[in-house]
Amino acid sequence: MTNVRPAQRIEWIPIERITVVNPRLRNKRVFREIVANIAQIGLKRPVTVTRRAEADGPFYDLVCGQGRLEAYQELGQKEVPALVVSADTEDCLIASLVENCARRQHKAIDLLQDIGGMKARGYSESEIARKTGLSYDYVHGVARLLEKGEQRLLVAVESKTLPISVAIEIAEADDHGVQRALHEAYENGLLKGKKLMAAKKLVEARRRRGKHLQVNSSQSQKMSSAALINAYKEDVERKNELIRRANGAHDKLILIVEAIRRLQGDEEFTGLLEDESLATLPAEIQQRVVGERASA
Known part of the structure; x- marks a missing residue:
């Protein structure tokens, strides 16, 4: 059980006085989305910090909200709205973990x-x-x-x-x-x-x-036998379609390889290719043609 006491009010705190004690690398695309979202509609939730008393203070350690804090800074803001809680370093790390886990449950x-x-x-x-x-x-x-x-x-x-x-x-x-x-x-x-x-x-x-x-999971409808059969049939049809497409691609590949193999046996055609400096094939295609010739 942690000793983090909830904040009673939101304070505007200078960003330069906040230290990220447990920094995490962030996906650049996700971060750009956060910045764009905050720029458009503002900050939906304040960051959470704990006060750290020092001679030139007060200073603050970030409990949670690194992405929001960095996005606010990216937008040129000097201050950020923050919930100030009372907690030691260990409790802050635990609270950060709990907050991140709890956020996943929110709709x-x-x-x-x-x-x-x-x-x-x-x-x-x-x-x-x-x-x-x-x-x-x-x-x-x-x-x-x-x-x-x-x-x-x-x-x-x-x-x-x-x-x-x-x-x-x-x-x-x-x-x-x-x-x-x-x-x-x-x-x-x-x-x-x-x-x-x-x-x-x-x-x-x-x-x-x-x-x-309909957010009550207890009221979710059970899948009927007919719906289950339909879902199964749809899945089978999708797989059959994939098989048909794969077989079609395979047949086309065989046709192309056979055409190339026969053209390579035509001396007049190969001579024309040599005159135009087009006598070579990509290695993968050549290997396939050679393989087909060997199997023939």
């Missing part, structure tokens, strides 16, 4: 519900934006979607499948208005390619199954 909808919880406790949207480091527009949009019970749209917003502005338009529109919102988002470059297709599927799922997600 996007759970994180977004925190905004609704703060609003229910009396915080204004401006206060929530200031305390969380999120943009006001993002907080306002999430609050509107929460009020309408738009769980599907909220998850799409969190996963960056759908811009918050488009999600709000969909939530407040009828069926015709939803299609118009998607069309306008496409025209304005907000939805393109795969994201547009995903948005259309989302809208259709919302129309057929409602705004809410």
Whole structure:
């Protein structure tokens, strides 16, 4: 059991006073996504630090949030919102591990519900934006979607499948208005390619199954025998298709190798190739032709 006492409030702390005591290498692509996300909508969760008293202090050791801290620094920020906890070095390392493990269990909808919880406790949207480091527009949009019970749209917003502005338009529109919102988002470059297709599927799922997600695993439907048979048949068909394609490629390869072998036996053709300095073949093809000739 660790002795980390939870923080009571968020403080803005100079980044230069925070030390990453347990630095980790980070995937560059993932880090760029973090930076872009924070630049667009702000910091969703403050970093967590512990205070370290020194002569020129105070200074702070990072408990968790290295990626967020470095992204904030990358964006040229001098201060970062942080939860300050009381803990020694060992407890900080344990707390960091626990926090990372616990984060894997969170669903996007759970994180977004925190905004609704703060609003229910009396915080204004401006206060929530200031305390969380999120943009006001993002907080306002999430609050509107929460009020309408738009769980599907909220998850799409969190996963960056759908811009918050488009999600709000969909939530407040009828069926015709939803299609118009998607069309306008496409025209304005907000939805393109795969994201547009995903948005259309989302809208259709919302129309057929409602705004809410079925998150209770105890209510998940068991696969019926008919569904199991269909899944098996589909899997068999996919494998048969792969076999057909592999056999087709093999037959074409044999045809090409045989054609090359016969052409190499044509003295007039090989003489023409030599005159044009094209008498050699890539080593892999030549080995295959020689192998076919030997087997013949």
